[in-house]
Amino acid sequence: MVDISSFIRPHLKKVHPYVPGKPIAEVQRDFGLTGEIVKLASNENTLGPSPLAIEAIKAELPNIWLYPENSVYYLKQELAKFHDVPVNTIVVGNGAVEVIYLLAQATLNPGDETIMGQPAFMIYEIMAQMHDATRIAIGHPDFKNDIGAFAEQITDRTKLIWIDNPNNPTGSYCPRSEVIDFLKKVDNRCIVVLDEAYQHFVDHPDLCDGTRLFKEGHENVVTLRTFSKVIGLAGIRCGYGIMHPELARMLDTLRINFSVNSLAQVAVIAALKDHEHMKKSRDAVIEGRKYLYGQFDMLGLKYNETQGNFIWVDFGYDSKEINDFLLHEGIIIRPGWIFGCSTCARVSIGNRHQNELFIEKLIKALQAGVGKRSHVPV
Numbered sequence: 155m156v157d158i159s160s161f162i163r164p165h166l167k168k169v170h171p172y173v174p175g176k177p178i179a180e181v182q183r184d185f186g187l188t189g190e191i192v193k194l195a196s197n198e199n200t201l202g203p204s205p206l207a208i209e210a211i212k213a214e215l216p217n218i219w220l221y222p223e224n225s226v227y228y229l230k231q232e233l234a235k236f237h238d239v240p241v242n243t244i245v246v247g248n249g250a251v252e253v254i255y256l257l258a259q260a261t262l263n264p265g266d267e268t269i270m271g272q273p274a275f276m277i278y279e280i281m282a283q284m285h286d287a288t289r290i291a292i293g294h295p296d297f298k299n300d301i302g303a304f305a306e307q308i309t310d311r312t313k314l315i316w317i318d319n320p321n322n323p324t325g326s327y328c329p330r331s332e333v334i335d336f337l338k339k340v341d342n343r344c345i346v347v348l349d350e351a352y353q354h355f356v357d358h359p360d361l362c363d364g365t366r367l368f369k370e371g372h373e374n375v376v377t378l379r380t381f382s383k384v385i386g387l388a389g390i391r392c393g394y395g396i397m398h399p400e401l402a403r404m405l406d407t408l409r410i411n412f413s414v415n416s417l418a419q420v421a422v423i424a425a426l427k428d429h430e431h432m433k434k435s436r437d438a439v440i441e442g443r444k445y446l447y448g449q450f451d452m453l454g455l456k457y458n459e460t461q462g463n464f465i466w467v468d469f470g471y472d473s474k475e476i477n478d479f480l481l482h483e484g485i486i487i488r489p490g491w492i493f494g495c496s497t498c499a500r501v502s503i504g505n506r507h508q509n510e511l512f513i514e515k516l517i518k519a520l521q522a523g524v525g526k527r528s529h530v531p532v
């Protein structure tokens with residue numbers, strides 16, 4: 155009998171698999187549900203994709219027998235114009251997640267250190283595990299990226315600092331002035347990744363834009379953006395990073411050839427022009443935030459004010475039972491245990507109807523005493 159295990163690199167056996175939000179079809183299958191299912195688990199755009207993207211995909215369909223343009227030429231041109239950066243600073247990937255993988259692959263040696271918040275976007279931790287690097291995870295009582303503390307942890311082994319800004323899952327935010335102070339302390343000793351997947355939802359007056367910092371001379375700053383959130387194209391998989399040209403060249407060399415498919419390339423170019431769709435999507439999130447804050451206040455639940463399209467809510471006791479109850483009711487949220495916080499949950503902001511349905515089912519759960527609570531003030 156073959157000992158397959160002996161061929162696998164030992165440190166990889168400790169990698170935790172990524173836990174995605176449950177897909178609607180899986181919940182239908184697992185719970186035998188036939189009615190409406192509301193997915194508030196993956197911070198998608200519940201308004202759907204831009205109609206311009208759908209048109210562009212339809213027009214491109216007859217060409218899908220051809221390989222896509224590997225250089226992602228036209229999209230890079232658009233992005234270079236949009237951000238006013240040279241084309242050779244842009245890396246487009248199969249989702250921003252591909253760019254994250256490439257950054258880790260290009261930089262992390264075994265034993266190197268990589269700093270991140272706790273909680274933070276789960277993939278950062280997985281990158282440390284995959285490359286046998288040491289993860290330095292820094293918590294904060296208010297669930298924010300405590301970047302002042304991040305800077306203090308830098309050693310000569312530190313390669314990468316990950317800042318999801320806004321933070322996923324908590325929605326906390328580091329304004330530009332704080333990031334500038336932090337970058338002074340970092341003093342080019344490592345690469346700083348500003349992951350701005352939720353940038354369009356930020357309404358903080360001191361907006362931090364990593365591309366601006368980069369253009370102002372912070373050459374160690376990498377900015378990540380995605381088409382999965384405000385643009386509403388999560389299923390087509392496209393995201394990008396803006397970084398020092400030498401790093402960009404390295405990442406493009408490592409990238410899987412043709413990783414950005416031809417439908418994605420035309421869809422995102424079209425969607426980038428749909429300012430109305432982007433504005434509607436952002437407005438819906440800002441309105442949804444207010445509604446959910448009000449409901450959580452009424453229910454006496456603690457939550458973090460968010461700069462993203464999701465809210466981190468603390469039930470004060472293990473959220474597992476609430477999560478299970480909601481699944482049976484057709485509402486999918488993201489339980490906090492995935493992020494190491496068992497009393498919390500991350501809820502994506504849906505449209506008005508979805509938010510109301512979520513609150514209706516949540517009240518039902520709390521009134522039924524699901525979990526440890528015996529009564530709620532409703």
Ligand SMILES: Cc1ncc(COP(=O)(O)O)c(C=O)c1O
Binds near residue numbers: 252
């Ligand atoms: C902070 C953050 N960065 C990156 C991503 C990945 O985005 P994409 O869908 O482009 O891979 C996500 C997705 O949820 C995210 O939350």
